[in-house]
Amino acid sequence: MTIFEAYNSTKKQLEAAGLEDYVFEAKQIIKHITGLSNTEILMRYTTPLTLYQQNNLTAIIKQRIARYPLQYIFGSWGFYGRNYKVGPGVLTPRADTETVIDVALKYLKDKSAPEILDLCSGSGCIGITLAAECSSSRVTLVEKYEEALRYARENSLLNGTENVTCLQGDIYESVAADKKYDLIVSNPPYIPADEMETVSPETKYEPETALYGGEDGLTFYRAITQNYKNSLKKGGMMLFEVGIGESEAVCKILEISGFENIGCEKDLNGIQRVVFGTVKNI
Numbered sequence: 420m421t422i423f424e425a426y427n428s429t430k431k432q433l434e435a436a437g438l439e440d441y442v443f444e445a446k447q448i449i450k451h452i453t454g455l456s457n458t459e460i461l462m463r464y465t466t467p468l469t470l471y472q473q474n475n476l477t478a479i480i481k482q483r484i485a486r487y488p489l490q491y492i493f494g495s496w497g498f499y500g501r502n503y504k505v506g507p508g509v510l511t512p513r514a515d516t517e518t519v520i521d522v523a524l525k526y527l528k529d530k531s532a533p534e535i536l537d538l539c540s541g542s543g544c545i546g547i548t549l550a551a552e553c554s555s556s557r558v559t560l561v562e563k564y565e566e567a568l569r570y571a572r573e574n575s576l577l578n579g580t581e582n583v584t585c586l587q588g589d590i591y592e593s594v595a596a597d598k599k600y601d602l603i604v605s606n607p608p609y610i611p612a613d614e615m616e617t618v619s620p621e622t623k624y625e626p627e628t629a630l631y632g633g634e635d636g637l638t639f640y641r642a643i644t645q646n647y648k649n650s651l652k653k654g655g656m657m658l659f660e661v662g663i664g665e666s667e668a669v670c671k672i673l674e675i676s677g678f679e680n681i682g683c684e685k686d687l688n689g690i691q692r693v694v695f696g697t698v699k700n701i
């Protein structure tokens with residue numbers, strides 16, 4: 420079977436299994452099993468796959484038909500132009516979360532040596548990206564679960580961010596709240612109880628502890644705002660990723676807590692995805 424035949428066959432099988440992004444996924448899978456770039460694939464599309472590559476392809480297609488996440492199969496995924504190790508026990512970085520980075524970098528633009536706290540850090544994709552993009556910053560990651568924190572440590576090494584400190588801790592116990600930060604950022608678990616059953620089959624393989632945000636999905640926003648508001652420097656920013664339809668309620672949480680300059684930002688799909696506010700600058 421040639422590379423071209425393998426690509427077509429993969430596409431067909433994924434489409435028949437009802438996978439929405441079957442074209443994108445087929446390309447990614449062929450790149451993964453051959454180790455070739457897009458251009459190399461175009462130049463060598465008549466090259467036959469080795470037996471090892473064919474067996475690997477068959478196994479991957481089988482896993483995808485069972486809706487095992489492509490990110491877990493590959494063991495790593497791209498986020499804001501860098502690679503992050505992922506696997507069972509950690510949420511895979513989402514493209515939507517890149518909006519959090521855009522808003523954070525805009526805010527950090529004029530700050531020298533900013534202190535940043537990333538709560539509920541998972542793979543570390545938010546904090547590590549900020550540490551890499553803003554090399555004068557010092558970034559603290561807080562994650563409750565060891566399995567996820569292991570990925571964050573590995574990802575920090577992989578991306579060479581020596582300005583990152585990884586802490587295991589619970590945001591409900593105000594871990595790391597004893598310092599003052601320019602920016603506190605979090606993409607916490609935010610799925611409400613009534614939506615937990617309707618998440619995609621792939622998301623069901625991800626840890627429930629990374630997804631469930633309490634009965635109304637807002638429990639973490641209330642706790643983080645309450646426990647960490649006093650950990651911001653004057654004029655410091657609290658910045659959240661929020662779930663679909665949660666932006667108004669999260670703005671309200673910030674407003675009730677006395678934040679000002681409250682605002683929202685849409686992701687690339689036009690969904691209100693980010694909510695932020697600053698503490699008074701006096």
Ligand SMILES: C[S@@+](CC[C@H](N)C(=O)[O-])C[C@H]1O[C@@H](n2cnc3c(N)ncnc32)[C@H](O)[C@@H]1O
Binds near residue numbers: 511512541
């Ligand atoms: C939605 S995931 C976000 C991960 C990462 N920030 C990202 O954007 O991909 C939420 C993370 O919060 C962690 N978490 C859940 N409860 C926590 C708690 N009480 N304290 C700290 N982290 C917690 C989960 O393990 C998970 O890694």
